[in-house]
Amino acid sequence: MGLTSRPLLYAMGALAVACVGLTLRLWPRYAGRGPRALLGRFGAIAVTQLAIVATLGLAVNANFEFYASWHELLGLYDGAPAAVGKWGKGGTTGPVGDPSKGLVQPSGPDGLDKVHGLPKGRPDRAGRVESVRIVGKRTRVVDGAYVYLPPQYFQRQYARQRFPVVVALSGYPGGTFLLGQHLRLPQTAAGLIRSGRMQPTVIVMMRPTIAPPRDTQCMDVPGGPQAETFFARDVPDALRSHYRVGHDPGGWGVLGYSSGGSCALQLVMRHDRTYTAAAALSPDYKVSNDPTTGNLFGGGKDRIRRRQEHDLMWRLAHLPAPGVNVLVGTSRTGEKNYPAAKAFLDAVRPPMTADSIVLGHGSHNFATWRRELPAALQWMSKSLTFPEDLVGNS
Known part of the structure; x- marks a missing residue:
C-alpha cells in the first residue's frame, strides 16, 4: 500500500x-x-x-503530502545527489528521464486528484491544471509539477500569444500538492483572472528540493544536486519547449512561501536574465547548513565565497543590485522574520525595487499565506509583461 x-x-x-x-x-x-x-x-x-x-x-x-512515497520517506533514491554523474551511462536513469521524449512529459496524478476546488468544465471557460514531469536538459533531473493553464490559453483570440509564467515553489518538506490543496494557488489565480484582477498567467507549481528527502535550498551543491541550474535554466527551457509562454525575462516571475520564498528571492537576485519578479512569503534571506541540507557549500577555498553569495544581505551590500522587482510578505507579530524582512527591504536600492505585505499578526502557516496570496498574485500580475509576443515572432 x-x-x-x-x-x-x-x-x-x-x-x-x-x-x-x-x-x-x-x-x-x-x-x-x-x-x-x-x-x-x-x-x-x-x-x-x-x-x-x-x-x-x-x-x-x-x-499535507510531506512525503509522497515510502522511497521519499526512507531516502531510498539510489544516490539522488549523484544523478548527474549517472546520466547516460547504460540508461540507468530509466525511460521517464529521457529528454528525447520531451522536456515536459505527462505524469500520473501525483496527488492532483486529491486537490479540491480545481477548475472544472471546458478548458476555454474554466482553464485546466495538468500533472507533468519536467526533465532537465542540463542537470538530467526529473521532477513533478502541476501546471495551471488559464481559460485564455485555449481561446481562439489568444491562439498566437505567449503567456507570462509564475513558477511557484512550496516550502520544505512539503510538496506540490500543498500548493494546490492548502495554499489554493490555482483556485485563487482562477478567481482573480475571472474577475479581471489578474492577467492570464501560466502557473507552474513545484517543490524546491530535487533530491528528497534532502533539502537542496535551490542551490548547486558542489558534487551534489544542481538545483539552482534546474530552476534557473532547465525549468524555463522545458516550459518554453512545451507551452505557449514568454521568451523574455519580463514575462517570468517566481513565487514561494517559507523555504520556497527563500528560493524565489535567491533565483530572481542571482538570475535576473531569467526571472524579473519574485514574491516571497515568510522567506529567509540567507542559506545555511542544517541536518536536512547537509553540506551545501562544499569545501576548499571557495566555500566562504559560495556562502556569502547566497546571503542576500551580503549581496545587497557588496554586489551591484539587479534590475528586478521583489515582494516580501511578513507579519509584525506571530513570526520571527519581521526584523529580517525590514532589514532586507531597507537595504534594497535601485535599480532593484521592493514592496511588502505586512500583516499585524500572522503565524508561519497556510492561514497566513492564503491571506497574502491574492495581493501577491495581483502584484505579480502588474510586474510581468502580457501579451509579451506572438508565436512565430521569436
Whole structure:
C-alpha cells in the first residue's frame, strides 16, 4: 500500500484501536510487581503509543503530502545527489528521464486528484491544471509539477500569444500538492483572472528540493544536486519547449512561501536574465547548513565565497543590485522574520525595487499565506509583461 493511501491509514487506525482495546482488557493481568508484570505493562504502553503515533503521522502526511512515497520517506533514491554523474551511462536513469521524449512529459496524478476546488468544465471557460514531469536538459533531473493553464490559453483570440509564467515553489518538506490543496494557488489565480484582477498567467507549481528527502535550498551543491541550474535554466527551457509562454525575462516571475520564498528571492537576485519578479512569503534571506541540507557549500577555498553569495544581505551590500522587482510578505507579530524582512527591504536600492505585505499578526502557516496570496498574485500580475509576443515572432 502507498504511503498516502487510504487503505493504509484505515488499517493503521484499526490497529491502533485494537491495541487500545487489548491494553484495557489485558491490563489486570499485569497488575503485579514482578519483572513479567512490569515488562507486560511497558510493552502494552509502547505498542499502543507507537500505533497511535503512526496513525496520526500517516493522517498528517496524507493531508499535507510531506512525503509522497515510502522511497521519499526512507531516502531510498539510489544516490539522488549523484544523478548527474549517472546520466547516460547504460540508461540507468530509466525511460521517464529521457529528454528525447520531451522536456515536459505527462505524469500520473501525483496527488492532483486529491486537490479540491480545481477548475472544472471546458478548458476555454474554466482553464485546466495538468500533472507533468519536467526533465532537465542540463542537470538530467526529473521532477513533478502541476501546471495551471488559464481559460485564455485555449481561446481562439489568444491562439498566437505567449503567456507570462509564475513558477511557484512550496516550502520544505512539503510538496506540490500543498500548493494546490492548502495554499489554493490555482483556485485563487482562477478567481482573480475571472474577475479581471489578474492577467492570464501560466502557473507552474513545484517543490524546491530535487533530491528528497534532502533539502537542496535551490542551490548547486558542489558534487551534489544542481538545483539552482534546474530552476534557473532547465525549468524555463522545458516550459518554453512545451507551452505557449514568454521568451523574455519580463514575462517570468517566481513565487514561494517559507523555504520556497527563500528560493524565489535567491533565483530572481542571482538570475535576473531569467526571472524579473519574485514574491516571497515568510522567506529567509540567507542559506545555511542544517541536518536536512547537509553540506551545501562544499569545501576548499571557495566555500566562504559560495556562502556569502547566497546571503542576500551580503549581496545587497557588496554586489551591484539587479534590475528586478521583489515582494516580501511578513507579519509584525506571530513570526520571527519581521526584523529580517525590514532589514532586507531597507537595504534594497535601485535599480532593484521592493514592496511588502505586512500583516499585524500572522503565524508561519497556510492561514497566513492564503491571506497574502491574492495581493501577491495581483502584484505579480502588474510586474510581468502580457501579451509579451506572438508565436512565430521569436
